[in-house]
Amino acid sequence: MNWITNYVRPKLQALVSSKNEVPDNLWEKCPACEHMVFHRELEEQLRVCPNCGHHMRIGPTTRMKLLFDEGKYTRISLPETIQDPLKFRDRERYTERLKKARSKTGEQDAIQVAHGTIGGQKAVTAIFDFSFMGGSMGVAVGEGLLAAAKLAVEKDAALITIPSSGGARMQEGILSLMQLPRSVIAVEMVKEKNLPYIVLLTDPTTGGVSASFAMLGDIQIAEPGAVIGFAGARVIEETIRETLPPGFQRAEYLLEHGMLDMVVPRNELQETLGRTLKLLREPLLGEALPASGKGKKAASKAAASDEAKGSSTAESEKPAAKDEKSGKKPAKPEAERVTEQ
C-alpha cells in the first residue's frame, strides 16, 4: 500500500486540488443567488452580483478607492493603544487572535482612517475592516474614530463613518463597551463644529457599534441588503420563539421603519455622498465656499505631505509600497492591501 499512499495519493491530490483551485479563483459564487460570476466582471461591478444585485462585502481599500475622487486619498496612521488590557483568553489567547488578524490583513486593527475629497468636498472616512476580527470595536477602533473626528475638525471636513462590524470586541471586556460613549464623543466633536456627519451602514452593522456612533448621523445611508440591528437575529428568535419577519434587520426594512434616510447601491454612493455634502456645505452655489476651501485638490495634496499616500488605481492588486516620507511616524501598517474576501 505504501506506494499508493506515498506516491499516488499526493499526486492525485495535487491534480485534483489544482483542478479545483483554478475555477475557484476565477469564478466566484454569489452567496445570495449562487450565480457564478467571473472574477473580473465581479470587480468591475464593484463586487455587486450582476445577476441578483447582492452587495458582497468589500474591504476598506476598495471602499476608499471607490468613494474618494479619482480614487485618491491619504491614510493617516492611528495612535498606538494598549494591547490585550484584560489578558483575555478563551479557547485561544486574545494576543494570538490579534496576531492572526494582523498577519491576515496586514493591518493593526479593524479600522482605517483616510482623508481626501468626495465630489469635490473635503471628507474624512473611518472605515471598518470586517475581515479583522469581524470588524469588532475595541480600544484601537475607538481611538481610530476619535482620530478621524479630530482630523475632520482640523481639516474642516465632513466625517463619514462606514461601519461593518459585529459589535464590541468581547476580548476587551468593559473597555470595549466604553468605546460606545467614546465614539459618541467623537461624533459630538464633529457636530459641534457644524461639520456634516454621515454614516454609511454596510453589512453588517450590529451590536454595540449600531448602538453608538453608527446611529447618530446627520444623514444615515445604507447599502442594499446590509444587516443592521442591535440584537442578533438568533438571540431574538430564541427570546420570542417565533420566526422573524422576512427582510428583518435588512437595510430596506430599516428604511421602511424610519431608521435610515436612504438605501443607495454601491455604484451611486460616491455621487450621492458628494451631492449631499455639497448641499450641506455650499448653500449658495459658487459663492459661500467654506473659508479654507482653497482649490480642493491642491489642499489635499499639501496636507498629504507628511503622511502615507494611498494608491489610486482600482486594478493595482499588488500592495503599494509604504510611503517613505512617513518615516518619522512610528506606526508601520501603512502598506495598501486589498483585504476583502
Added chain:
Amino acid sequence: MKHYLDFEKSVAELENKIEELRHLTSDSDINIAEEVTHLQNKAERELNSIYSKLSPWQKCQVARHPERPHVREYISALVEDFTPLAGDRLYGEDQAVVGGLGRFQGRSCVLVGQEKGHDTSSRVAHNFGMARPEGYRKAQRLMNMAERFRLPFITLVDTPGAYPGVGAEERGQAEAIARCMEISLGLSVPVVCVVIGEGGSGGAIALATGDRILMLEHSIYSVISPEGCASILWRSSDQSRDAAEALRLTAQDLDKLGVIDRLIREPIGGAHRARTETIRAVGQAISDCLKDLSDKDPDSLRKERREKFLAMGQKGLS
C-alpha cells in the same frame, strides 16, 4: 422562604439548624440559647469567609439575586415626594425603566433606573428590567427635563441588557441607546450613575454615562453576559464560569481599569441580606458625589465628563 445560592449551602445548613432549634424549644432551655448564638456566630463567620472571596461567577449570581434591592426600593427609601413620570411621547410607556422627579436629601432631582420587579407579576410588568426603545426615550425625556430645570440627574443601573425583540428593533433600539449617551454626555447638570446589580452591556451604558460612575461591591458590569460570551467564544454556554473570569466584570476589576470612580461596600453576605444598610450606603455615596459636583459650572461638568471617558482604556490589568 429564603433563597440561597448554591455556594451558600453551608450557611443555609447552619441557618436551618438555628430555625429548627428555635422551633423545638418553646420551653426555654439555656443551653439551646447558647447553642443558637454559637451557630449564629458560626454562620456569620462562614458568610464572611464566602463573601470575602467570591469568584466572578459567584458575583454574577449575587448581582442577579432575586432578593437584591431593586430600583423602586432604593427610590422609596432614599427619595421623598417621588413623582413617577411615564411615557416617551412617541410610542408608549415602558415600565422596564422607572423614572421621575423626587427630592433626594432635600434637593429636587430627576431619577431613572431599570426595575427588574420582585415577584412574577411585577417582573413581567417591568419586563425583567430589559428596556425597549420607549424606555430609553423616556430616559432621554427625563434627561432633557433635568437640563431644563437644572436638576441633578441620578441613574440606578440594573439590567440584564436591552430587550431583544422584533418590535424593539423596528422602533430603533440601537438609536435609542446611542441617543441616550449623546444626550447625557451633553448635560450641563451633575450626573451620577450607580450600578446596583447587573450592568448588562449597551442596555446599561445608555444610563451610565455620567460624571461619577459608582458600583456596589458585588455588582457586575460587562460588555456581554458571561453566558452570551461563552456561547460565542467557547461555543458552549457551559463555560459561563470561565467567561465570567475572562471578562473581568466585577466592580473590583472595573475599579482597577479606571472605568468606575468608586466602589460601594456591601454588608457581609451581600445586599440581599441587609437591604436597608445597602441602600443607605448607596444614598451616602450619591450624596458625596453630588456634593463634590455641586460647585462645578456647566461647562466644566460637560468638559470633565468627556475627558473622563476619553481617558478610559489607557491602563489594563497587570
